[in-house]
Amino acid sequence: MSILIKNVLLKDKIVSILIEGNSIKKIATNVGSSADKIIDGSDKAVFPSFFNAHTHAGMTLFRGFGDDLPLMEWLETKIWPYEKYINENDVYWGTRLACLEMIKSGTTFFNDMYWMFPAAAQAVEDSGIRAAIAAVFIDSFEQEKANEQRKQNQRLYAEMSKYSDRIMFCLGPHAPYTVSLHSLEWIRDFSIENEVIIHMHLSETENEVKEFVEKYGKRPFEFLDDLGFLSSKVIAVHTIWLSDKEMNIIAERGVNVVHNPTSNMKLGIGGDIFHYRELKERGVNVCLGTDGAGSNNNLDMLESMKFAALLQKFHYSDTTVLPVREAFDMGTVNCANAFGINAGIIEEGKLADLVLVDISKPKMTPRHDILSNLVYSSNGECVDTVICDGKVLMENRVVEGEEEIVSKANEVAFEFMERKDMLDG
Ligand SMILES: [Zn+2]
Numbered sequence: 001m002s003i004l005i006k007n008v009l010l011k012d013k014i015v016s017i018l019i020e021g022n023s024i025k026k027i028a029t030n031v032g033s034s035a036d037k038i039i040d041g042s043d044k045a046v047f048p049s050f051f052n053a054h055t056h057a058g059m060t061l062f063r064g065f066g067d068d069l070p071l072m073e074w075l076e077t078k079i080w081p082y083e084k085y086i087n088e089n090d091v092y093w094g095t096r097l098a099c100l101e102m103i104k105s106g107t108t109f110f111n112d113m114y115w116m117f118p119a120a121a122q123a124v125e126d127s128g129i130r131a132a133i134a135a136v137f138i139d140s141f142e143q144e145k146a147n148e149q150r151k152q153n154q155r156l157y158a159e160m161s162k163y164s165d166r167i168m169f170c171l172g173p174h175a176p177y178t179v180s181l182h183s184l185e186w187i188r189d190f191s192i193e194n195e196v197i198i199h200m201h202l203s204e205t206e207n208e209v210k211e212f213v214e215k216y217g218k219r220p221f222e223f224l225d226d227l228g229f230l231s232s233k234v235i236a237v238h239t240i241w242l243s244d245k246e247m248n249i250i251a252e253r254g255v256n257v258v259h260n261p262t263s264n265m266k267l268g269i270g271g272d273i274f275h276y277r278e279l280k281e282r283g284v285n286v287c288l289g290t291d292g293a294g295s296n297n298n299l300d301m302l303e304s305m306k307f308a309a310l311l312q313k314f315h316y317s318d319t320t321v322l323p324v325r326e327a328f329d330m331g332t333v334n335c336a337n338a339f340g341i342n343a344g345i346i347e348e349g350k351l352a353d354l355v356l357v358d359i360s361k362p363k364m365t366p367r368h369d370i371l372s373n374l375v376y377s378s379n380g381e382c383v384d385t386v387i388c389d390g391k392v393l394m395e396n397r398v399v400e401g402e403e404e405i406v407s408k409a410n411e412v413a414f415e416f417m418e419r420k421d422m423l424d425g
Contacts, residue, residue, distance in 0.1 A: 001036050001390065008041025008356065009370070010346060017046065019352040022390035027348055037392070044356040044384060045370055048344050049108035050301035051335035053258040054199075054237045054289025057098035057123075057131075058091040058114040061413040062294040071205070071267050079294060083115065085420040090412045091116040095123035097409035098299060103129060103399055105300045105380020106355040108388035109341065111235060111258075111289070113172040113199055117156050121167050128393045130353070132339055134172025134199045137187065141180045150186055157194065166389060168197070168339065170235075175201040176220050177208050181227075188229045197233050197339065203246075204238035205269050221246035221255075230255050235338060237289065239279075240264065240272055247275065251282035256338040259330065261307040263291030273315045276308075276322055287338055288330040300380040301331045309375070324375050356385035 003019040010017075010027065018026040018035065066078030091114065102110060109130040114120055117135040124131040135156060139146035153171060160169050171187050173179045179187075191198050203209050203220055216223050222245065224230050232254035239250070239257045250257065259274045279286055288308055290299045305327040312322040336344030343351040359367065363378045374382070386394040393399065 003037045003039060003352070003387065003390070003392065004031065004033065004035035005039045005041045005046065005356070006033075009045040009359065011370075016041070017346075017354075019387065019390050022352055023342075024346065024348055024350050024352050024354075027346070039356070039385065039392075039395070041356060043358065043360045045359050045374075046346055047106075047355050047357060047374065048332045048336075048346055049353045049355045049386060049388065050106050050331050051287070051333075051339075051341075051344060052102065052107050052110040052290055052299065052301055052331075053235065053256075053287035053335040053338065054260055054291055055098070055110050055112060055299060056114045056292035056294070057110060057112045057120060058086070058094035058116070059292035059294045060097045060101065060299075060409065061086075061090060061094040061416070062292070063297050065294070065417075067297070071269070074267075074294075081424065082417060082420050085416045085423070086115060087416070088116050088119040090416050091119040092123050093405070093408045093412045095120045096127060096405045098293070099123060099127035099129055100399060100402060100405045101299050103127065103386050103393050104383070104397070105298075105302065106357075106383035106386060107299065107301050107380075108353045108386060108393070109335070109339070109343075110299075111170070111199055111335070111339070113170075113174070114292075118159075121163055124167055125163060128166075128391055129388050130166040130168075130341065132168040132170045132197060132199065134170040137171065137173045137183065138178045139180050139183050140178060146180060146183045146186075149183065153190065157190075157196070170197045170199045173198065173200045175204075175208070176212055176223075184224070184227060184229060188227060191231075191233055195233070197235060198229075199235045200237065202236045202239055203241045204264075206241050206271055209241045219243055219246055221249045225249045225253065232256065232338075235287070238264070238269075238274075240269060240274055242275060244278075247278055247282055247284070250279070251284050254285075256285045256287060256334075258287045258289045259308055260289045260291040260304070261311045262304050263289075263295040265307070265311065266297075267295050273311060274308075276312045277316060280326075285334050285338055286330055287335040288327075302375060302379050302382075305331045305375045324369075324372050328371060328375055352390040353388050355383050355387075357382050358384040 005017040018031045111132045230253035237258045309322045309327040333344030343353040
């Protein structure tokens with residue numbers, strides 16, 4: 001299968017792009033005119049598609065459920081009691097909804113941590129995008145639960161050959177306050193042995209860091225470093241409350257960090273913000289995530305790029321911090337690199353993961369700086385066409401099966417909440 005995108009704007013040049021199989025074969029002013037499918041690129045600009053480095057896709061079912069509550073009250077009264085009643089079918093449709101929303105806003109990869117791995121993986125498979133999926137690993141410091149979690153991860157890892165290359169297995173220790181030391185050691189060993197990525201929430205709130213220091217006598221990254229846990233295989237999510245020493249450790253070990261500006265602001269984690277400038281000075285690879293729809297409430301990466309840039313400028317009282325190019329890289333190539341995916345830039349030989357943006361829209365006019373228009377002026381709605389792995393997933397904003405996905409997701413969201421209310425009161 002080949003696709004030819006004719007006369008499209010790439011940076012400041014009009015080019016044509018030939019896609020063969022799942023990768024970009026040629027980019028030139030003239031690449032001939034024969035292909036299985038021709039896409040007219042006039043009035044469109046091409047960009048790499050977006051990479052969402054942290055989300056809980058199935059949580060789209062909780063969108064708008066329990067907003068504006070304190071973090072712990074939200075989790076304890078609105079999320080955890082209801083999640084007990086979620087089944088595979090719910091997670092499947094919740095994840096399909098997340099994938100649909102991501103495709104419609106230009107995202108073709110997400111790093112996921114949620115329940116019912118097989119249902120999420122099937123939803124990704126059926127949606128045509130890419131994902132790194134981790135089953136939430138929580139042992140609550142109980143030996144029996146720890147054994148169950150280990151067995152589950154071993155089983156899921158052994159089953160990976162049944163999925164396409166678009167799906168990657170990750171380990172998902174939830175956070176240091178929900179996972180025991182023994183399990184962290186097991187996760188470390190499993191990651192080293194199988195070269196598997198570890199996806200973990202770290203140092204999101206001041207309180208969790210305080211409690212960690214009281215319990216273990218060290219700050220989280222110092223402790224994990226002593227454990228031999230940290231490497232470039234670690235995707236550390238949030239990393240707000242960091243000491244200088246911890247930032248040095250993160251840089252030295254090549255740990256990838258993920259900033260989630262919208263979720264941080266909405267959950268009022270306050271007092272401190274993501275230390276972009278200090279981490280950048282140390283050469284740390286910084287990625288960008290939306291977090292789950294429960295705490296965002298959308299999965300729009302362009303919006304998160306803008307919020308990330310604005311939040312840094314506001315915090316440092318410095319307009320030069322986190323310029324638009326760096327915000328865009330956080331949501332594309334930096335994440336692709338962290339996961340070893342040969343994408344995130346438009347170049348010959350790269351995977352054909354890209355979006356065509358409608359530049360005839362009012363928000364994209366005038367065209368002094370097309371990237372600035374994309375990140376600061378627009379949002380995911382400007383994306384017209386999405387290609388992932390050499391396949392067209394959206395054209396002229398139409399995604400196959402959209403109506404069914406929206407209606408099924410709406411149905412299951414209310415069903416499991418009713419199940420909970422009936423059985424649990
Ligand atoms: Zn999260």
